[in-house]
Structures are given as structure tokens and as C-alpha cells.
Amino acid sequence: MIHSINPYTGEKIYSFTPLSTKEISEKIDEADLVQKEWKKTSFRERAKLMTKAAEVLKKRKKAYGEVISKEMGKPITQAIAEVEKCAWVCEYYAENAASFLKDEFIETDAQKSYVSYNSLGVVLAVMPWNYPFWQVFRFAAPALMAGNAGVLKHASSVMKSANNIQEVFEEAGFPKGLFQNLVIGSDKVESVIKNKKIKAVTLTGSKPAGSAVAGVAAQEIKKAVLELGGNNAFIVLDDADLEKAVDVGVNARYQNTGQSCIAAKRLLLQEDIAEAYLEKYVEKVKKLKSGNPLEGDTYIGVLAREGLAKDIEKQVNDSVKMGAKLLLGGERKGAYYAPTIITDVTDEMPVFKEETFGPVIAVKTFKTFEEAIEISNNSEFGLGVSIFSKNINKVLENVSKFEEGAVFINELVKSDPRLPFGGIKTSGFGRELSSFGIKEFVNIKTVYVK
Numbered sequence: 538m539i540h541s542i543n544p545y546t547g548e549k550i551y552s553f554t555p556l557s558t559k560e561i562s563e564k565i566d567e568a569d570l571v572q573k574e575w576k577k578t579s580f581r582e583r584a585k586l587m588t589k590a591a592e593v594l595k596k597r598k599k600a601y602g603e604v605i606s607k608e609m610g611k612p613i614t615q616a617i618a619e620v621e622k623c624a625w626v627c628e629y630y631a632e633n634a635a636s637f638l639k640d641e642f643i644e645t646d647a648q649k650s651y652v653s654y655n656s657l658g659v660v661l662a663v664m665p666w667n668y669p670f671w672q673v674f675r676f677a678a679p680a681l682m683a684g685n686a687g688v689l690k691h692a693s694s695v696m697k698s699a700n701n702i703q704e705v706f707e708e709a710g711f712p713k714g715l716f717q718n719l720v721i722g723s724d725k726v727e728s729v730i731k732n733k734k735i736k737a738v739t740l741t742g743s744k745p746a747g748s749a750v751a752g753v754a755a756q757e758i759k760k761a762v763l764e765l766g767g768n769n770a771f772i773v774l775d776d777a778d779l780e781k782a783v784d785v786g787v788n789a790r791y792q793n794t795g796q797s798c799i800a801a802k803r804l805l806l807q808e809d810i811a812e813a814y815l816e817k818y819v820e821k822v823k824k825l826k827s828g829n830p831l832e833g834d835t836y837i838g839v840l841a842r843e844g845l846a847k848d849i850e851k852q853v854n855d856s857v858k859m860g861a862k863l864l865l866g867g868e869r870k871g872a873y874y875a876p877t878i879i880t881d882v883t884d885e886m887p888v889f890k891e892e893t894f895g896p897v898i899a900v901k902t903f904k905t906f907e908e909a910i911e912i913s914n915n916s917e918f919g920l921g922v923s924i925f926s927k928n929i930n931k932v933l934e935n936v937s938k939f940e941e942g943a944v945f946i947n948e949l950v951k952s953d954p955r956l957p958f959g960g961i962k963t964s965g966f967g968r969e970l971s972s973f974g975i976k977e978f979v980n981i982k983t984v985y986v987k
């Protein structure tokens with residue numbers, strides 16, 4: 538059986554019977570059959586249903602948000618906001634898919650030559666628990682609008698949310714079978730990728746999971762998109778608006794109880810303002826309300842499993858043993874880990890070198906902007922970076938030096954349906970969202986007429 542366990546109460550809340558091998562292949566067959574008809578529909582028809590999906594999401598945001606909170610401990614206001622963001626991505630692709638995928642004419646020596654974007658078929662999405670709805674919708678909205686079908690292998694701990702997502706598409710009126718949640722464990726992913734009717738795979742998750750999935754996809758010569766971890770730096774230069782940099786900086790690290798690939802995990806402060814900044818930052822973090830994820834004023838919930846809280850506890854304790862100082866926090870109770878701030882950090886410490894997937898920030902100081910860029914780039918990851926400064930031109934002149942998929946100036950790194958999202962280095966490859974995301978799972982076909 539697959540179970541959802543509320544990490545706040547420890548209670549088993551939902552149980553699911555995993556699909557048999559035969560059932561898995563029947564579901565993929567169904568997706569394949571349905572997709573063959575779906576790809577013939579017009580963008581107008583698809584957009585109508587995708588708009589309806591957005592309506593279903595808005596109508597059910599509280600109920601879906603509550604399930605998210607119960608399954609993985611996210612504070613309820615943040616869970617509802619997540620569902621609302623999913624409605625936005627559905628509306629965005631309903632409005633824009635046709636123009637993103639229209640034929641592109643290119644002048645050559647031909648009478649006529651152009652690029653045509655055709656659907657690929659059934660795409661497998663392997664998705665994580667940290668944003669149980671958003672991670673799936675940012676794949677599904679563009680993929681379905683492009684004429685594909687989707688099968689989902691969600692994290693086992695959020696299967697009720699996964700079923701709810703299937704329900705959204707069914708209730709919106711999408712053909713039955715076009716988007717299906719496969720109730721399976723990770724042990725079945727390899728065989729699903731190898732199924733001849735699966736044409737591509739996208740994974741959001743850890744580096745080992747990404748490496749395993751991309752390895753199988755490569756053997757099968759199937760397209761893969763990977764959105765993996767991050768160790769984003771949040772750089773505050775001495776000419777920054779400190780109040781704003783504190784407000785945004787706290788949110789950048791602690792929202793979703795720190796469980797985000799794009800969270801600011803390394804706080805880099807220019808020496809002159811480090812003390813003043815840190816004083817304000819600590820005060821603000823102290824005021825974050827920890828508590829029951831289902832209560833409206835809770836900002837810090839619990840981590841999605843006790844084991845994850847233990848992992849982060851170890852990263853912090855090992856770093857402290859290596860000489861780091863705990864400025865705040867450092868305590869664990871079950872799946873709860875207190876908001877934590879660590880200073881005197883060196884490059885070799887786990888809290889600096891590794892991704893910390895929880896409410897922990899590692900602080901370092903620097904003398905020059907050049908040095909900050911060097912520290913920021915000193916990471917196996919390359920997802921995003923935030924830089925706070927009033928001298929925007931100076932930062933812009935240095936943007937190309939950052940080894941990241943995104944550079945945000947005077948803002949936290951965030952995903953937005955209108956902008957491409959993804960990383961380089963071990964943060965993955967490919968892009969989600971925007972016109973780039975919808976073109977990941979299409980056949981980019983060259984048409985040439987002599």
C-alpha cells in the first residue's frame with residue numbers, strides 16, 4: 538500500500554493500492570489512444586478546457602489546499618496560493634499556446650520553408666512533494682495544450698493531491714485518460730519510461746532521482762527535462778535597500794518552510810552592511826510564526842517527513858562541529874525544524890556545500906562584488922541567484938558572469954508562467970514555463986517546399 542501520513546500529527550490519512558503491472562500498461566495504452574485523437578483538436582478547443590481547469594482549481598482551492606497541507610505540512614495560506622498559481626498557469630497557456638506553437642516561416646532557397654510544432658505523444662512526469670500541485674501543473678498545462686497526453690508518477694507521500702489533479706482535468710472536461718495519475722512507487726518508473734508508448738519524461742526532484750531517470754531515458758533515446766536541486770545565493774551589496782533586502786530575503790529562504798529548489802540557501806553579505814543586515818534579519822526570522830499548518834497565521838509548518846528534519850539537523854550539527862556558529866534555531870521536534878541562521882561558514886561545510894531543504898540559512902561575508910560572484914558560482918548547482926543593489930546597471934554588467942539559470946535583481950528567485958524556469962550544472966537541463974517550456978515536448982518539424 539501507499540500511504541499519506543500527516544507530518545504534523547503523524548497520523549495515517551490516506552491509503553492507496555498500487556497499480557499492478559497490467560494496470561499500468563493499460564493506463565498507458567489508454568493515454569496513447571486518447572492522445573491520437575487529442576492531437577487533432579484545435580488550440581481553441583484545448584484552450585476552452587484549460588480555462589475550465591483553471592475555474593475548477595479556483596473553485597476548489599480551499600479543499601485542495603487543505604489536502605496539500607495535511608499531506609506535506611505546508612501552511613494552509615501557502616497551499617491555497619499554490620493552487621491559485623496553478624489556475625494562472627492554465628489560463629496563461631490557454632491564452633498563449635496557439636501563438637507559441639504557430640508555424641514559423643523562414644526564408645531560404647525553397648519556395649516555402651517553415652517550422653511546424655507537433656505533439657510528441659504520452660509524456661511521463663515524475664514529480665516531487667514540495668509543491669504537490671504547482672510542479673505538476675507547470676508541466677501539464679503546456680504539455681496538454683501542445684497536444685500531448687500526460688501520465689504522472691507523483692511522490693508517494695502526496696497521492697491524494699495527485700488524484701485531485703487528475704480530477705481537475707476530468708472535471709474540466711478533458712477526454713478521460715488524457716491526464717492520469719499512476720498510483721505507483723519509484724520502483725516502477727524505469728519500466729514506465731521503457732514502455733514504447735511513453736515518448737518523453739520530465740522530472741523535478743533530487744540529483745540522484747534525475748540521474749537515474751535521465752539514464753534510462755538516454756538508453757531508450759527519449760527526451761528528458763530535469764529540474765533538480767539548487768543552492769541559490771542571496772547577495773546583498775552595501776548600496777542595497779536594506780529593509781527591502783531583509784523582507785524579501787526572509788521570504789526567499791523560509792517560505793514553504795524552506796523546502797524549495799529556488800530558495801535562497803546561502804546569504805552573502807558585503808562586509809560593511811553585514812552586521813546591520815543580520816540584526817534586522819534575525820529579528821524578522823524570530824517573528825515568523827511556527828505552528829499547525831492548517832491554521833491561517835502559521836508561516837512555518839513542518840517538514841514533509843520527520844526523516845527530512847533529521848537530515849537537515851545532521852547538516853547543521855556537522856557544520857557546527859566544523860566550526861560554524863548557530864545564531865538562531867538549530868532545534869528539532871519530530872518533523873519540525875526551527876528557523877535557523879548559521880554564521881562563520883566555510884566552503885566545505887554541509888550547510889554551504891550541500892542543498893539544505895528546510896528552514897536553514899548559511900551566512901558568509903564578502904569584500905567585493907567580484908568575490909560575491911565567485912562565492913555564488915562555487916557550487917555544483919546553477920539554478921538561480923538574487924542580488925540586491927541600488928546600482929542596477931553595475932549588476933546588469935555582471936549578469937553573464939553568474940553560472941545560473943536565473944538572475945533576479947532586487948527580488949527573490951521565483952517561477953512565473955511568463956518566464957523560462959530551469960537550471961544549469963547539476964540543477965538540470967531544459968526549461969519549463971513560457972514559450973520555452975511548451976517547446977520541450979514537441980516535434981520541431983522542418984517543412985521545405987521546393
Ligand SMILES: O=CCCC(=O)O
Nearest residue numbers: 667797798799951952
Ligand atoms: O522547488 C522548486 C519550485 C519552486 C517554484 O516554482 O516556486
